[in-house]
Amino acid sequence: MKIAQDPTPFHHDHRLLDFPRVVADLGYEHIQLTPHRDFIPFFRHPKADDALVRAFKKSCDDAGVGIASVLPVQRWSGPDESAREAAVRNWKRIIHITVDLGVTVIGTEFSGRPERSEDSEAAFFKTMEELLPIIEREGIDLLIDPHPDDFVEDGLEAIRVIRGLNSRNVGMVYVACHSYHMGHPMREIMREAGDLIRLVHVADTMDHHRSHGLRYISNPPGNTARVHQHLKIGDGDLNWDDFFGGLAEIGFYDRPGTVMCNSVFAEDETAGEMARFQLATMQTYVAKHRAR
Numbered sequence: 001m002k003i004a005q006d007p008t009p010f011h012h013d014h015r016l017l018d019f020p021r022v023v024a025d026l027g028y029e030h031i032q033l034t035p036h037r038d039f040i041p042f043f044r045h046p047k048a049d050d051a052l053v054r055a056f057k058k059s060c061d062d063a064g065v066g067i068a069s070v071l072p073v074q075r076w077s078g079p080d081e082s083a084r085e086a087a088v089r090n091w092k093r094i095i096h097i098t099v100d101l102g103v104t105v106i107g108t109e110f111s112g113r114p115e116r117s118e119d120s121e122a123a124f125f126k127t128m129e130e131l132l133p134i135i136e137r138e139g140i141d142l143l144i145d146p147h148p149d150d151f152v153e154d155g156l157e158a159i160r161v162i163r164g165l166n167s168r169n170v171g172m173v174y175v176a177c178h179s180y181h182m183g184h185p186m187r188e189i190m191r192e193a194g195d196l197i198r199l200v201h202v203a204d205t206m207d208h209h210r211s212h213g214l215r216y217i218s219n220p221p222g223n224t225a226r227v228h229q230h231l232k233i234g235d236g237d238l239n240w241d242d243f244f245g246g247l248a249e250i251g252f253y254d255r256p257g258t259v260m261c262n263s264v265f266a267e268d269e270t271a272g273e274m275a276r277f278q279l280a281t282m283q284t285y286v287a288k289h290r291a292r
Helices: 016-025 050-063 081-100 114-138 155-164 176-181 186-196 240-249 268-290
Strands: 002-005 030-033 066-070 105-109 141-145 170-175 197-202 259-262
Touching: 002 066, 002 268, 016 030, 016 050, 030 259, 050 066, 050 081, 066 081, 066 259, 081 105, 081 114, 105 197, 114 155, 141 197, 155 170, 155 186, 170 176, 170 186, 176 197, 186 197, 186 240, 197 240, 240 268, 259 268
Parallel strands: 002 030, 002 259, 030 066, 066 105, 105 141, 141 170, 170 197, 197 259
Antiparallel strands: none
């Protein structure tokens, strides 16, 4: 298992090519390459040419940091067809970049719309008819997160959709701070998914269901906004023994190719301190539950 840092909290204070050194200085041996305007931005075509890809890889090599995974977000499940077609074009370049970086793990989202779930699912499978042969040929491990406000938010339904692709190259991302939107207990989802879970994001969140659903109030009443946070461990309501114990139960720590990523976005003012805390805390929980 690799433990990685998501550099998002450092986007505003550091250049792209500085990220590997920042991550190394924080004690991490791996980085997760998340959307960035100079490389692979949200929803748009990658902005990195081959020279920048080589430069970023060299920055990682110079810092002694490996790239554990690449995380693009594209509207590949439409349901708007022109947006879906653009996303497929973008994805082909993303896969090319990932291969050139020497990375085999891509984490992403379903990226459809919950109010058009049937259309989005159809668009997703249409996209995968075109992309899956490329993903399999290149040996990519494509791992998908049922994100809040997506056509798949339910954890068990995510497993069904992934299973329907019938490919060992496709698995699941379990994002801890999305747990309260997944519709089922954490352990139930982990047990059902088993070795489909090959990438996890570690961040805490508040349980928006508490206090009769009045813990968070957004107006107008009855709107469909989804609320969650990316807090450091202990600042939310998640049961972390349940999380790390569940990963131990499904053999996550000892399977080759698995990635655990610090995914805290709510602590930019103390990003360095937060990242070190997360690393130490993740290592402590892993050691505790690995030993059982």
